[in-house]
Amino acid sequence: MNLYGSLWSSARRNPEKTALVSGSRRVSYRELVWAVEDVASRLEAMGLIKGDRIGLLMKNGPEFVATFYGAMKLGLIAVGLNVMFRRSELEYILEDCGARVVVAEQALVDVLRETDPVARGDIAVLPAEDVLRGGDFHARMATSGPAGWEDGDVKPWAARAEDDAVIAYTSGTTGFPKGAVHTHENILAHLEGVRRHLGFKETDVFLASLPFFQLVAFLIHPVMAIHVGGTVVIQQKFEPEGFLRAAKAEGVTFFAAVPTIYQMLDAASAEAGRALRSVRMGICAGSPLSAELRESFERRHSFRIVHCYGMTETALIVACEDPGVPPRGVSVGRVLPHVRVRIVREDGTPARPAEPGEIHVGAERALRAYWGKPTETAEALREGWFATGDVGRFDELEHLHIVDRKKDMIIRGGFNVYPAELERVLLSDPRVAEAAVIGIPHERLGEIPKAFVALRHPGTATSEDILDFCREHLASFKVPGEVEIVEPDFFPRNALGKIVKPELRSRLLSDRADPAKNGSVATGVGGLGAFSTRDRK
Template sequence: MNLSSQLHETAKASADKIAYYFLDKSCTYAELDGAITKFASGLEKLGVKQGDHIALLLGNSPQFVISLYGALRLGATVIPINPIYTEDEIGYILKNGDVKVVVGVDLMIPLAEKVHRLLPKVEHYIICETEQNDYKEKIVEELSVYSKMKSFTEVITSGDISFQGPTLEDNDTALILYTSGTTGKPKGAMLTHKNLYSNAKDIGDYLKINHDDRVITALPMFHVFCLTVALNAPLLSGAAILIVPKFSPKEIFRLAKQYEATVFAGVPTMYNFLYQYSDGNAEDFKSFRLCISGGASLPVALLQNFETKFNVLISEGYGLSEASPVTCFNPLDRPRKPGSIGTTILNVQNKVVNELGEEVPVGAVGELIVRGSNVMKGYYKMPEETAAAIKDGWLYTGDMARMDEEGYFYIVDRKKDLIIVGGYNVYPREVEEVIYNHHDVVEAAVLGQPDPNQGEAVCAYVVRKNLELTAEQLLEYCKEHLAKYKVPSSIEFLEELPKNTTGKILRRALKKQVTHS
């Protein structure tokens, strides 16, 4: 079984069940499955074959869902790309990923005009119109790229509703997700049909997602957290998704109340924005049975403040692109532990090891490694990087963690973010947790900077809600709650912290920002 065939089975069994809501319009499973089938057939008529690579340059929309599942039904490999990437970033992925077809909004036309000569392998650009007028009216020059353009509507209309896709093997590559490339060029994690299906099913079962759920899908669909937890798992379970084109607290509160949403998935920054939103109240969220946090560590102070204000529970989990992505989640049938990423989910193994790959004692810090049917087959065209990441079937995550006596895991920090002060290890998250506890702090990020005496110094960058808060006051607060070597040597106040499109605070981007300022 795979994602697309399971959706087809759901459509046959529950044809009139609502699959999604978008801009207050609904679509049934039968309607969605029909569009997916016709899109797959339309791709085939364009000459797309099983194994070809299709890039999606789309935001949260029905077109993303149809393109994703349609390409999978044809047996093509999908490469989701953040549509706000720069030309160079997009061009690199399209070239490195050997992309044959690009699906994107009409705003992509200028990009196609600029890069198409460098991308001879791209045979088709499928344009999803964002306005009523025909995208061809935007074309002012006659270039060879225009002969490669088709509208999304044209492709679906040309498709055959009776299309039968090829037989798909579990180990066929379904998705290539390019990592953010914090250390060099992005790497393409190859996820198979088995990887995607198993992780979506396992996390759906673990979180008890069912056909009565209405899941707010506000995370970016091109990101693996959303793909598995807020898109694939709900659709596998026959639930309805509420597609949010762009995150805004006002819209989340409206959708939650109007549609009696039951599940919300977000990253810590989203929860912070919702918590700070003055017009939101607990009554709007009364239908929620579950809130999910991932993508980055959720500060315990924010978790507790949010839960108190809105009377809902947040379950924190953990994952990474190379694991499709979920490996751990706080269980629903046992006590949840604030600050923990929870316990191992079904059909996955996690353990904490030392530099030699040996499991460390309970409570000790080491690198988290993962094994299971969710782990990628490797990085696209990067055998050396694959060998470094996967050893004896175990995926080395690069995250430092510890496990308690009850099997709950705690992420201490990224291995690369460790700060060594005078020989002592300082984990940025530990310092950030203390700073977040101060009632006048909105956000915080901690970095290591070179220090001639101690090797490295702890530096904190803070967004404050009370402009009267001084660095000296916050330093005194830190001294009360941290060992001396963990106390920041400096605190700088910023108006905002750099984030990626999922809202994750980017420490490396911050380091570049402060270095060049």
């Protein structure tokens, strides 16, 4: 079976059930299959054949979902395109993947047409607004369904389980984006594994506000909902009041969000308390919630927030907490049964229990390749394992703890310091809402950690207060050399709301190179190195 077959199976079981809700629009499974058949026919008429790449440049909506499944039926390879991309960013990905068609919403067509491959005529553009064809689509669907619906005699779909389904581009924070290729089989195995672990059923109602062009967000919301025969409520983008209205009106049972969204929902606690009564579980993605926020949110709203671990290169979730088991600090839970994980040292030998090392994921549940990049593929996939570049460890109960990114590690006077460990300590301070730690140059020690901290309530702590808290909970060589208090909007973020550290690092280095941008800095020496404090007003 391929991904289109997953939709077909759910539609056959319950054709009149609502599959998608988007504002005032409601699309049943019968209607969704018709729309998918329709868009597949048009793409086929444009000359697309199995293996061709198709770009999806649109905000969250039924059109995105229908286009994706139409591509899956034909055996095309879907490429989600960030709606915030500028011309050069779009151009790079379109050239890299060799897309033949881009389905784009009208508001984004102008920037698309500025790209060289579209201007040359190498790529055709199909308006996203035509995918469901408005009232005409619903009129045609009022009394009929796709050909062969009643007897199941439909045209066979082209893709096989082992064929490529998607190319998901990494964020590009370490250079040019790389396209992670995933097969139908890999995605379906992840969907089924996560379904079993989290207990998703056809009665579940998913609320999707994270951007669909991000693969993990797309798979955990509409694709998972369709896989289990549930309903997905679509927000074009996150907005607290609309999110809460939709949750209450539709009886939402599940959503995934980043810490920023949980903070915004918590700030609207009076309304959220009524609107989220039907929710049975939420996922926190991207980075962990502060202990204070997680505990208060769960207590107020009476549902679990589970941390999980996954990335673009693994398509979906590798490890996840059990919603029925109390959390163990900020672990991401146990590795799911359908995935293999090992921890290895720098020399490639297995790490001892509780010893940090690089996380390797079994290659059968990771990307097939980086599109058009055999060298990078060979570096990442070795002897049946995918090297994630993340540092982790297992505790005595085999819960996985993410220590940091290998590339983010700070070497302070010969000691390894992992920013993620410092961030976890900072987030355990009830005064702290968000924190990011990066390495900055130091004349004597090589590097020292600098912490940027946003407070839950302005004025409740100074940089020196935060340093004192760190000294109580960290070895001296791990204590930040600098702490800067910032506003929440100070942090550069990606489309999921996750803090982009390379951009933060670049900004800091630029500021240090320009004396006019530097405020007064108090410095001192203690323990293994210097520390300074500075508050951003």
